[in-house]
Amino acid sequence: MSIQYEVEQLSDSYGVADSFPKDFGYGEEEADIEDSPAPSDSKPRILLMGLRRSGKSSIQKVVFHKMSPNETLFLESTNKIYKDDISSSSFVNFQIWDFPGQVDFFDPTFDYEMIFRGTGALIFVIDAQDDYVEALSRLHLTVSRAYRVNPEINFEVFIHKVDGLSDDHKIETQRDIHQRANDDLVDASLEKLHLSFYLTSIYDHSIFEAFSKVVQKLIPQLPTLENLLNIFISNSGIEKAFLFDVVSKIYIATDSSPVDMQSYELCCDMIDVVIDVSCIYGLKEDGSGSAYDKESMAIIKLNNTTVLYLKEVTKFLALVCILREESFERKGLIDYNFHCFRKAIHEVFEVGVSTPRPAGLQAMGSPCSKAVALNGTPRNTI
Numbered sequence: 150m151s152i153q154y155e156v157e158q159l160s161d162s163y164g165v166a167d168s169f170p171k172d173f174g175y176g177e178e179e180a181d182i183e184d185s186p187a188p189s190d191s192k193p194r195i196l197l198m199g200l201r202r203s204g205k206s207s208i209q210k211v212v213f214h215k216m217s218p219n220e221t222l223f224l225e226s227t228n229k230i231y232k233d234d235i236s237s238s239s240f241v242n243f244q245i246w247d248f249p250g251q252v253d254f255f256d257p258t259f260d261y262e263m264i265f266r267g268t269g270a271l272i273f274v275i276d277a278q279d280d281y282v283e284a285l286s287r288l289h290l291t292v293s294r295a296y297r298v299n300p301e302i303n304f305e306v307f308i309h310k311v312d313g314l315s316d317d318h319k320i321e322t323q324r325d326i327h328q329r330a331n332d333d334l335v336d337a338s339l340e341k342l343h344l345s346f347y348l349t350s351i352y353d354h355s356i357f358e359a360f361s362k363v364v365q366k367l368i369p370q371l372p373t374l375e376n377l378l379n380i381f382i383s384n385s386g387i388e389k390a391f392l393f394d395v396v397s398k399i400y401i402a403t404d405s406s407p408v409d410m411q412s413y414e415l416c417c418d419m420i421d422v423v424i425d426v427s428c429i430y431g432l433k434e435d436g437s438g439s440a441y442d443k444e445s446m447a448i449i450k451l452n453n454t455t456v457l458y459l460k461e462v463t464k465f466l467a468l469v470c471i472l473r474e475e476s477f478e479r480k481g482l483i484d485y486n487f488h489c490f491r492k493a494i495h496e497v498f499e500v501g502v503s504t505p506r507p508a509g510l511q512a513m514g515s516p517c518s519k520a521v522a523l524n525g526t527p528r529n530t531i
């Protein structure tokens with residue numbers, strides 16, 4: 150599949166970036182369990198828990214630190230809570246807490262009440278390539294304790310390392326784990342505790358897809374974002390659009406049409422290409438500057454008449470669209486609608502969903518509602 154590649158934001162220098170640009174770097178801190186929480190610990194958090202060697206650190210490094218899966222083979226075992234505050238470089242304004250596999254809930258110094266009270270989602274990682282009886286027992290202990298402290302937590306189970314299983318074995322393993330985990334909850338009269346299950350691996354996009362679903366549940370503006378995307382694509386002749394968190398390739402929202410993994414993977418690959426090329430050619434000689442800013446955009450034309458179109462939305466978010474080449478001939482219309490869309494997104498996050506529809510959305514419902522559809526007939530959008 151040959152591709153033509155136009156990148157608008159190319160610097161005139163050829164500084165070679167030795168790593169992901171600094172403004173995508175984010176603070177990392179290690180702390181003992183006993184450490185008193187710093188103010189930043191008041192942020193909602195996603196906890197990554199599970200037995201030793203289940204894959205927690207690998208997931209965090211691959212998703213939020215652009216580590217290649219093969220490098221995770223050399224990760225050292227975690228013996229402290231590893232708190233990764235990614236909000237400085239990611240839309241995901243959460244802290245990812247990577248717990249060491251041997252956390253003992255009965256340790257009096259372990260303040261699990263403080264931990265669970267500020268938790269938005271608890272991800273329990275199970276190594277599907279290993280015997281998971283002990284993992285299921287630890288899962289039950291963990292979620293039942295967390296639920297008693299904070300029943301609002303979203304409980305997510307990553308059935309991980311499925312790359313080593315056949316398709317039949319994957320389905321059988323998911324069914325077995327699902328059945329056993331829910332039977333344990335019924336036995337403990339915890340039927341109201343809902344577990345969500347995902348088949349994941351760091352060696353494909355399944356881990357990004359699963360994390361996307363986890364994060365979307367924690368975004369109160371999600372319905373508004375989906376509505377904006379639906380209006381945008383229907384008035385622009387676009388087939389599919391994803392709102393991506395650039396650093397993690399998590400999509401925080403998409404339009405209402407079904408998500409097929411091939412489209413999602415194509416968009417993830419486009420983000421990787423754009424950021425990697427921008428890291429090499431988009432920075433100044435001294436390595437300063439940003440590989441991604443409000444001028445960032447990219448167009449990739451595939452040889453199957455599909456066009457991938459990437460546009461910056463905020464410092465952390467990019468819109469990636471998939472459309473037909475003939476639709477892309479109306480780029481002016483698309484860019485005008487994108488302008489309204491981008492303005493509305495900024496207002497949604499500035500104003501929050503609790504207030505009346507922000508002006509940006511009204512723009513989507515007034516000038517943009519006169520946006521001429523691709524077939525040339527104006528139609529109302531809202």
Ligand SMILES: Nc1nc2c(ncn2[C@@H]2O[C@H](COP(=O)(O)OP(=O)(O)OP(=O)(O)O)[C@@H](O)[C@H]2O)c(=O)[nH]1
Pocket residue numbers: 199200201202203204205206207208218221222223224225226227228248249250251309310311312313349350351352
């Ligand atoms: N095949 C496969 N291996 C994986 C996957 N994810 C992680 N691993 C491997 O599993 C091993 C353990 O990964 P870690 O991320 O260190 O596991 P952990 O849960 O953080 O372990 P502790 O730090 O001891 O708690 C490493 O060798 C990883 O390369 C996966 O999706 N598939």
